Amino acid sequence: MPRRASGTLVLELKLRTARQKRCEDKVGVNRGVLGRIDWSVVGAIVALAAFSYAVTVLYKNLENISWDQVRQTIVTFPASRLALAGLATAISYLALVGYDVIALRLVGADRVPLRTTAITSFISHAVTFTLGFGVLTGGAVRMRLYRPWRVSTDQVLAVVLLCALSFWAGLAAIAGICLTLNPELVAALVGLDAVTCRILGLVILAALALWLVIAARKRTAIAIRDWQLPLPGAGTSLAAILVGMADVAAAAAALWVLLPNDLAVTLPGFLVVFSLATVVGVISHVPGGFGVFDAIVLLGTAKGAPSPELVSSLLLFRLVYYFVPVSIAAMMLVVYEVRARSRVAHEDSNPTAALFDPIIPPLAAIATFFGGLVLLISGTLPAERMSVVRNFIPLPFVEASHFIASLVGTILLVVANGLAHRLRSAWQLALLLLGGGVVFSVTKGLDFGEALICLAAAGLLFVGRKEFYRQGGVFSGRPSASALLAVAVAVGASAFIGLAIYRGVPYDNSLWWEFAYHQDASRFLRATLGAATIAIVIAAYQLMHRVTPKRHSISPSQVLEVEAIVRASKQITSELALIGDKQFLFSQSGDGFVMYGVRGSTWVAMGDPIAVRSADLIDLVWRFKENADEHRGVPVFYQVAADHLPVYLDAGFSLIKLGEDAWVDLEAFTLDGKVGRRLRQTKSRVERSGVSFEVIKAADVSNFFWALKRVSDAWLAVHGRREKGFSLGFWNEDYLRRHDIAVVRHEGRIVAFANILRKPAAATASLDLMRHVPDAPESVMDYLVVMLLEQAKTEGYKWFNLGMAPLSGLPEHRLASRWARFAGLFFRYGDRLYNFEGVRIFKSKFKPEWRPKYLAYEQSLRLPQTLLDIAGLISSSPQRVMAGRQQHEA
Structure with a gap:
């Protein structure tokens, strides 16, 4: 949905919770056909289909609207109504604080000050509303800002789930009341009669009332192994519903005050449309509900063909409710991180001053993606300052800058995924591309706003440069379904905007080869083709290219070092280091090592680290984990003895028994x-x-x-x-x-x-x-x-x-x-x-x-794949040794 991807958030949190528990029961579970389906891919396909359908609907309904009409409406829009929308937005975000206050009290974390709760709620909701990746964005922000107040990870997950529950309860209450009192508007929109819509509203209200009755009689909790989600009692549930209603009503009002006066839509009637658009946006799984939410609002409020004023209202709503809050939230988060780092630099002796789970990588990924999106969409819009540009920038530079800026924007969309994974190569390429974006934004049309956005994203990357330490190619590894979806939606949205703007330009093959200062349609066609081509090429490469882990050869001196350590070791398993099929990570003292192999993304250490001193063993466990993390690998220790299990537990590992x-x-x-x-x-x-x-x-x-x-x-x-x-x-x-x-x-x-x-x-x-x-x-x-x-x-x-x-x-x-x-x-x-x-x-x-x-x-959740990789490593080890010997002899 446009405001938050709550359905996706709940699913992600369930998966996150399942990852955290240290269990031994994931292998061998007969999950059946449904369990073998990759639901993230299914969700991406559904989202892409919903977005495509919404874009088709919008394109057909906006055929009589030109970009000049929309731009003129935005420029002359009354400031008083924008101020009212801003006030309603502030009320909505203020109501959101109630979500966190209620949730923190339920999970026993009410020690968090109200000021911290308000700041955290604003930042996390602003980021989540805009992008919809709940755990990666809003959940990560809460973990970062609540951690100094000793709010555990389990409590943060419970808070996020309870906030989503409060929102859904408030949305249901608003929809139920409006359907009961004013069913005619929805009846015309969904094709049902008014009586059916009123009955549906009564059923929703009855379900909420039943929930309150059950909550009043017995306090319950949802238990998943050792993790619990406490459900609110009757009083708290009622408070959550009221907070949710205030939030939804204020958000709807922020859009309602921007609607054209000639629509004559009452606020209660518009609440029904807003609620329906929100629900459909959630089901679509499209990030930010882009296109889907807008299509529902246009169809539900416009009498006949939509007007330029209505389209302008939707664009201004996204500016007021999304862009402004998320920009403020990003600045607040940067200030917080800078202060935290400064505090750590001056208070090294204070253990509470350590940084926890830095938020810069996901924030930098968001900023970079947004910078790429701005460059891409800017390539579709008509140039505003071309009459000035033509006086001192030659036409070839303008055309080349416009085309390259669109390509840079497309690549930034892909590179953002690498930043989220903390890849050093992604950081280097993103800085280079953002710098290019600054230059090309100016030379293609004096677009200083875009240049500032790219410059701000580059500044964030530079501030957090130490967080990007992982090795690996920026385009290596298969992208997730959500990453592919985000890129597809961004490129598709850019193409849709351009097609809508230049609808009145008759298509002709000569458009591709027309170069002039005011040939915006020609530049749009070339830029869109280039962006789509490069996106398809990169996606195809990532999907088909399998990264083969590099096997580092061991120098003769290292061989002698391994032999010396093996001779001095008391561990009988140290002799396996001499087989010739392993790589080695040495301790800082040089008196121990971890012998390991790599299969896929699984880094398998054979047995306990070979070390004489316990300090070296602990050091090697952590260093091996860090080394795997730097290469985007998943570390495991295979066949470890019971003597050192606390070391692995302290390092965050779970344990299963393999045998005796x-x-x-x-x-x-x-x-x-x-x-x-x-x-x-x-x-x-x-x-x-x-x-x-x-x-x-x-x-x-x-x-x-x-x-x-x-x-x-x-x-x-x-x-x-x-x-x-x-x-x-x-x-x-x-x-x-x-x-x-x-x-x-x-x-x-x-x-x-x-x-x-x-x-x-x-x-x-x-x-x-x-x-x-x-x-x-x-x-x-x-x-x-x-x-x-x-x-x-x-x-x-x-x-x-x-x-x-x-x-x-x-x-x-x-x-x-x-x-x-x-x-x-x-x-x-x-x-x-x-x-x-x-x-x-x-x-x-x-x-x-x-x-x-x-x-x-x-x-x-990855345990079955881990066991398969270990089995593959054991079976392929002799072949790799023989191949290496033959290569050495050659």
Whole structure:
């Protein structure tokens, strides 16, 4: 709708709330067909269709109106009526403060001073009314300005939802009353009889009355997991309805006083039209309700063909109710940010002076988008100062400036999305384009107002330059449906305005090639074609271009540094750093690192950071998160141990259990007595078949690669297995020659092997790559593990890690999370994909101690994609290593 996208806001807040909770139940939920639909795309399609239809209606109804008539009406419009519209606008925004006051009291945040509440309400509503992106704009403003008063994120979300609820209640009350008292106007507009409209109004009022009765009898709340939205009681509900009615009535009055006198529309009758236009604007999902709201008002108030005065009234209403408040709000927000930064610079010792969630990136995105929109629309309007321009600017410069300014405006619409994502490249390009916009606005027609707008946007970007730190191309990545919609609506609105203005100019092919100071229609055609072409090209590139994450090569000195850290580490998983399939992020001290891989936009750290000191581990968790954020990536830590879970929780990660590691206590391990009888029998039986156990030293491993490769290839050939990596080793000669290899021979032939990982400082040993030929004696792998355990115990090791059993050890209680229940079913019945239960049974033979392993992740709604990216990284790791080796050799 034109005033606020409340329907979109509620949906966005629900999604936001779902993202915030740390849950384990998003994977495996059977969402059905509806759950698999991308509703943001559906919403964008609906919005585009509604906008297109509204533009068609407006174009047909405005065929007899020229731009000169509209401009003349605006210039001669009575200042007294503009003042009345401004007063009604002020009353509306004053009523909006009541939304926040009521909501803050309901969520228990009434400690916020009234002055702060009023300022925050004005800024957040002004921004939201204009753009409609509730959480990104209005919600972000509230989070920024309410945070110093210790209003939590959950409370802010509840406040935004309650404000939307108050607005809808007031709108419903206004519509119900007006439909009951004056149904004839709506009846003529929607094609229903007056009796039906009056009955509809009575039903609306009855529903509101029922709500008040229920609220009086029992206070209720909407609960979503651990988040609650408290619903108001009867008294508070009635106050919210009255505030909403005052807001809607004042907003409608701001437009009503601007309407032409000859329409003779009463305020109660116009309230019905205004309410209907608002509701249709919400349903359309068009940002700001542009076109849709205007079409409903024109059809509902005009008797016959709309007049130039009525069109002028709508344009002036948007100026008074939208542009002026949002401009004031933007200036207030900039002043607030500048003061906050100054306060932080002088009060570093005050912990409450820290900045929270800077609002500059979304504000800069809004300002840049608006600057681009102004340049684009200006390219469609007739030049006002061309008689002056022709005296000192040559025609080629004027024509080129006009065309380039429209192209610059179109690119700024796209670049704004990159600014919202804090891309450094978007910041640099936006500054360059805004500077060009300033120059071309002057040279194409002395449009100093446009130049000032571009200059103000550039100034905001410069002030907030430190907030744009993320790497990546400005046109990389697929744009969201809302971003595409915003660009499409902006370009479409510009084209519509131009077509409406130059309707009376007969089209001829020669128009494209006519160059003259007063050939505004020709300049409009060329600029529109250029803008549409560049918008389509950029959108097509973004939709079809898949960004391949850069894999940074490791220098020889870094390889030596990694090897030194691995040798000094007590973590057995540090050996996985030597496989050759990972990238590294080193700690500031240089004594630790995070080993990671990138798949799509998912940055996967393998295990806990490798660090000796806890300070380095904490530092690496945060630095990895920051590094991923700089590249627009989503950080996750795969297979982290339980020892450091508080570190991940403090860093904002959520956790799900992936399975359990099998750790054999070598001091308790024995083949003697009743406890070791089964393993003792297995060992004796296998040895009677003529096998022997041997350990090949790392220095001699290269001499046996031909035999070991034969075993590995035979093992892979069974059931069409493929090499996997990242979280486990694979056939890589550089990796294998670093470790001793335990082999089992049968009749002199190697039939099974495993590499041995040792950490003497931690008295821990493990194995990684385990393979055998299909025709090896039965239970040969049991025998291999038994022999390794015995040897490690003899060498003085205390623990032996047999690796993780995926999806094992998850709770089976009926009240367990959906993730745990789904993973448990997969563990029991997913043998066709992976022998989960068989792995657990095999390792259980050695009486291990089971230690849990977790996945630390941030975005719960993205968890399925995260798990798919991890699986893809594990399966593609060997191929990437081989490709890198071949490229290096070439």
